[in-house]
Structures are given as C-alpha cells and as structure tokens.
Amino acid sequence: MVASKKTPSGERIVRCPACGKDSVYAPSNPYRPFCSARCKGIDLGAWANEEFRMPVEAPPEDEPFGDPKIQ
Ligand SMILES: [Zn+2]
Numbered sequence: 001m002v003a004s005k006k007t008p009s010g011e012r013i014v015r016c017p018a019c020g021k022d023s024v025y026a027p028s029n030p031y032r033p034f035c036s037a038r039c040k041g042i043d044l045g046a047w048a049n050e051e052f053r054m055p056v057e058a059p060p061e062d063e064p065f066g067d068p069k070i071q
Contacts, residue, residue, distance in 0.1 A: 005022065007024060007026075011024050011025065011026035011028065011029075012024075012025040012026060013025065014032070014033050016033065016034050016035040016036075016039050017033060017034065017039075018034055018035075018038075018039035018040070018042050019035060019039050021035050022035065023035035023039075
C-alpha cells in the first residue's frame with residue numbers, strides 16, 4: 001500500500017493509468033486521472049478500438065459438422 005500523495009496546494013496525486021507517472025487529480029487537471037491530453041487520448045483510442053473489434057453477435061462457429069447445404 002502506498003500513501004496517497006498530494007501537491008503542495010493540497011491536490012491529490014494519482015498514478016496516470018496510461019504512463020504510470022504522477023498525475024494531479026483535481027479540477028486543475030482536465031485530463032484526470034491521466035497526466036496529459038496525450039495519455040488520455042491513448043487510453044480512449046485503445047478503448048474505442050477494443051469496442052470496435054467486439055462483434056455484436058458471436059459468429060456461428062460451433063455449428064454442427066455436416067451442414068447439408070455445404071456437403
Ligand atoms: Zn500519463
């Protein structure tokens with residue numbers, strides 16, 4: 001366990017989920033919990049990409065063998 005850090009002005013510091021560096025978790029940081037726009041963009045991009053790749057329905061891979069239309 002690590003004690004939560006704070007800035008001299010009392011703002012909470014968290015670890016940026018993208019790069020692991022210190023990030024100010026306060027209204028002064030519009031990208032919180034990320035440290036920067038770049039890190040926030042990276043995470044959103046990965047998320048959107050992941051969702052895009054998710055099929056809406058599972059393909060019928062486990063159909064029984066010997067489909068008469070194919071045979
Ligand atoms: Zn970062």
